[in-house]
Amino acid sequence: xxxxxxxxxxxxxxxxxxxxxxxxxxxxxxxxxxxxxxxxxxxxxxxxxxxxxxxxxxxxxxxxxxxxxxxxxxxxxxxxxxxxxxxxxxxxxxxxxxxxxxxxxxxxxxxxxxxxxxxxxxxxxxxxxxxxxxxxxxxxxxxxxxxxxxxxxxxxxxxxx
Amino acid sequence: xxxxxxxxxxxxxxxxxxxxxxxxxxxxxxxxxxxxxxxxxxxxxxxxxxxxxxxxxxxxxxxxxxxxxxxxxxxxxxxxxxxxxxxxxxxxxxxxxxxxxxxxxxxxxxxxxxxxxxxxxxxxxxxxxxxxxxxxxxxxxxxxxxxxxxxxxxxxxxxxxxxxxxxxxxxxxxxxxxxxxxxxxxxxxxxxxxxxxxxxxxxxxxxxxxxxxxx
Numbered sequence: 001x002x003x004x005x006x007x008x009x010x011x012x013x014x015x016x017x018x019x020x021x022x023x024x025x026x027x028x029x030x031x032x033x034x035x036x037x038x039x040x041x042x043x044x045x046x047x048x049x050x051x052x053x054x055x056x057x058x059x060x061x062x063x064x065x066x067x068x069x070x071x072x073x074x075x076x077x078x079x080x081x082x083x084x085x086x087x088x089x090x091x092x093x094x095x096x097x098x099x100x101x102x103x104x105x106x107x108x109x110x111x112x113x114x115x116x117x118x119x120x121x122x123x124x125x126x127x128x129x130x131x132x133x134x135x136x137x138x139x140x141x142x143x144x145x146x147x148x149x150x151x152x153x154x155x156x157x158x159x160x161x
Numbered sequence: 162x163x164x165x166x167x168x169x170x171x172x173x174x175x176x177x178x179x180x181x182x183x184x185x186x187x188x189x190x191x192x193x194x195x196x197x198x199x200x201x202x203x204x205x206x207x208x209x210x211x212x213x214x215x216x217x218x219x220x221x222x223x224x225x226x227x228x229x230x231x232x233x234x235x236x237x238x239x240x241x242x243x244x245x246x247x248x249x250x251x252x253x254x255x256x257x258x259x260x261x262x263x264x265x266x267x268x269x270x271x272x273x274x275x276x277x278x279x280x281x282x283x284x285x286x287x288x289x290x291x292x293x294x295x296x297x298x299x300x301x302x303x304x305x306x307x308x309x310x311x312x313x314x315x316x317x318x319x320x321x322x323x324x325x326x327x328x329x330x331x332x333x334x335x336x337x338x339x340x341x342x343x344x345x346x347x348x349x350x351x352x353x354x355x356x357x358x359x360x361x362x363x364x365x366x367x368x369x370x371x372x373x374x375x376x
Binding site: 014037 | 214218223240284286332
C-alpha cells in the first residue's frame with residue numbers, strides 16, 4: 001500500500017464520507033419537527049401583517065437588502081450616511097421653498113385674514129408688526145395646501161372673548 | 162434508521178413487509194398533497210414535511226456541522242416553502258424545489274456566518290460500530306487504529322468546513338446523501354459538467370485534508 005492516497009482513486013474517501021450518514025440528531029427529534037413547522041406557520045398567520053408597513057417589510061427585496069446590509073457593516077454605514085445626507089438636503093430644499101412661498105403670500109391681506117380668521121378689522125394695524133408676521137409665516141407654512149407638513153386646525157380669535 | 166439514506170434505497174423500501182392483517186394506507190400522491198397544501202390545508206403540508214424532513218435536515222446539517230443551525234434553517238426552509246407554494250409551478254418535483262430553497266437559505270446563512278464556524282455535532286448512532294467501512298478503518302494495522310470515533314467525526318467535519326460552499330454542497334449531496342449528478346444539477350441550477358468538476362475538485366481537497374486517515 002502506498003503511503004499517499006491515489007489522487008484519482010476516491011473510494012477510501014467515499015467510504016470515509018459515508019460514515020457521516022451515522023450522525024444523528026437527538027432521539028425523537030423528527031417526531032416533533034413537522035409539528036414545530038406547522039405551529040410556526042400558524043403563529044405567522046395569526047401575526048400576519050395587516051398594515052402597509054408590515055406588508056412592505058415582508059417584501060422579499062427588502063429582506064434581501066436588509067440581509068446584505070447586516071452582512072456588510074461598511075456598506076450599511078455608507079447607506080446610513082447617504083440617507084442622512086438625503087434627509088438633510090430635503091430639509092434645506094424644503095426650507096428654501098417655504099421662504100419663497102411666504103414671501104409671495106405676505107402682500108395678500110385677504111389671504112392673511114382668511115388664514116388667521118381675524119374678525120375685527122381694527123386689529124389689522126398691529127398685525128404687521130414683526131412678531132405677528134413671524135407667527136403668520138409659521139402658520140402659513142403649516143396650512144398652505146401644497147407644502148403642508150402637519151394637519152392644522154384653524155382657530156378664530158374673536159376680540160372680546 | 163440511517164438519516165441520510167440514499168434516495169434510491171429509500172424509494173425501493175418494500176411495502177409488503179408491513180403487517181399482513183392491516184394493509185398500510187395508500188400514501189397520497191405528492192401532487193395531490195401539494196395541491197391541498199396550496200389551498201391552505203396544513204395537514205397535507207404536515208405530510209409533505211414528514212416525507213422530506215430527514216433529507217432536508219441532513220443536507221443542512223452536513224453543510225453547517227451544527228445541529229442548532231440546521232434545525233433553525235430546516236424549519237425556516239419549510240416555512241418559506243409553504244408561503245411560496247403559490248409560485249411552485251410543478252416544473253420539478255416538490256422535493257427538488259424544497260431542496261433548492263433549503264440550499265439557498267443555507268448558503269446565504271453560511272456567507273453571513275463566515276469565519277464564525279462553531280461545530281455542534283450530532284451523535285453517531287450505534288450502527289456505526291458495525292459499519293464494515295468503519296471496522297476496516299480501525300482494524301487495519303496502521304496508525305488509524307488509534308483513531309477514536311469522536312476524533313474521526315470531528316476531523317471529517319472540520320475537513321468539510323474547509324471546502325467552499327458549492328464544493329461542500331456537491332460532496333454532501335453526492336457522497337453523503339447519495340443523490341445522482343442529474344438531481345444535484347437540478348438542485349444547484351447548473352449543468353452536470355459543473356457538478357462533476359466540482360465533485361472532482363472537492364474530493365481532491367478532502368483527500369489532502371484527510372490524508373492521515375486515507376493512507
